[in-house]
Amino acid sequence: MVQISRIADITDHHQPRRIMRYVLIYCSSGLIDLYVDGNALALHPGEVITITSGQIHHYAATADAEGYVLEFSLDFFCKDDKDIELIFHNGLFCHFDQNEVIAVDTALVSAQLALIQQELATQPYQYLISVHSRITLILVAINRSKVQRGDEIWKPDALFLKFLEAVRHNFARNYPIATFAEMLGTTEIKLNELAKLHAGKTAQNVVYGLITSEAKRLLIYTDMSIKEAAYALGFNDPYYFSNFFKKQTQLSPKLFKEQHGR
DSSP states (O other): OEEEEEGGGOSOTTSOEEOSSEEEEEEEESOEEEEETTEEEEEOTTEEEEEOTTOEEEEEEOTTOEEEEEEEOHHHHOSSHHHHHHHHGGGTTOSSSOOOOEEOOHHHHHHHHHHHHHHHHHOOTTHHHHHHHHHHHHHHHHHHHHHHTTOOOOOOOHHHHHHHHHHHTOGGGTOOHHHHHHHTTSOHHHHHHHHHHHHSSOHHHHHHHHHHHHHHHHHHHSOOOHHHHHHHTTOSOHHHHHHHHHHHHSSOHHHHHHHHOO
16 A cells, blocks of 8 residues: 655665556665666655556665655555546656656655654554645646756646556457447546547557557566567467567567667
């Protein structure tokens, strides 16, 4: 549901981790080198990175680094649509492989993370309400930092974010957009409007992008064959999957796996 740990306490940092929670990594001193879905990133003191539920990450090095790793589930944090919109505001926990390093107000973020650790360790009365509020403060601080550095403000719609979550949890079922619309109590037209607004593409092409990202994870971080990856992503024909993947990435799954596989 929600947990926090210190960077110095991580013992299996080279092991790729995939958890269905939202992850915030904060560096207070030293240097943290890590990979998120195969992309190399580096955290310096006073910087954070946010990792979307389902992304795979591991640490290349955390020598002499101090800081925190905060993890929380969607169910814990998102009590209403405003909470959903906050965790994706300005692309904070973005589904589109756009993880970025962000410099933040170190005094505020360090203090709130330390207090979250204390609350979870001692569990005083209504501690989960307190933790939720402190996470909110941290996310607001990150958003302010992004605005101050000149980022364009992106205000997501909760329905679009629910659509992304629904897709991510149903890759193997290969649902058409009409099914997602029915699941979410809306229409295909509305999902396409939101996809055009937030991603500049159709809802179906948003789905294709999410499938491609998941395919890359399976090819990089698992021992699945290309055939197994195809079936896991709802493709009945591995040949069709290979054509789809090459169209999306300009590389065949075989060549991609050779170039990026562990």
